[in-house]
Amino acid sequence: MQEGMMETAASLAGNREYVVCAFDDLKSGEMKIAPVGKFGVGVYNIEGALYALTNYCPHEGAPLCLGRVQGTNEAGSSAVERVRQVRAGEVLRCPWHGWEFDLKTGKSLADAKRGIRTYAAFLKEGNVVISR
Numbered sequence: 702m703q704e705g706m707m708e709t710a711a712s713l714a715g716n717r718e719y720v721v722c723a724f725d726d727l728k729s730g731e732m733k734i735a736p737v738g739k740f741g742v743g744v745y746n747i748e749g750a751l752y753a754l755t756n757y758c759p760h761e762g763a764p765l766c767l768g769r770v771q772g773t774n775e776a777g778s779s780a781v782e783r784v785r786q787v788r789a790g791e792v793l794r795c796p797w798h799g800w801e802f803d804l805k806t807g808k809s810l811a812d813a814k815r816g817i818r819t820y821a822a823f824l825k826e827g828n829v830v831i832s833r
């Protein structure tokens with residue numbers, strides 16, 4: 702069981718808040734899984750900005766938040782620069798088959814109609830807190 706995990710998953714129904722950890726315990730570039738909902742919620746600190754997404758990939762159910770946060774590729778503008786890396790630190794890549802999701806919105810980069818649930822993540826009294 703990961704640090705901070707409880708025996709039973711919490712629910713954020715009714716806009717309840719869940720304290721994930723002290724802000725000092727979630728360094729920039731780190732992620733913690735909060736035991737919220739059926740699959741848990743990955744909570745990220747990306748250069749001081751907090752994001753939270755359900756730990757479940759809509760493709761085949763992978764623990765999405767175990768994937769890497771990175772950028773994505775897009776077509777370059779010339780024959781010399783055929784592909785370029787963009788959006789560094791904004792994209793969560795599924796560890797199973799590589800689907801990519803916008804860390805801020807939860808939307809799939811390949812199909813904006815698909816996506817994962819995001820949560821509000823914020824600092825409150827020195828703690829990282831999430832809510833719907």
Ligand code: FES
Pocket residue numbers: 758759760761762763795796797798799800
């Ligand atoms: S389970 Fe995530 S891309 Fe397949």
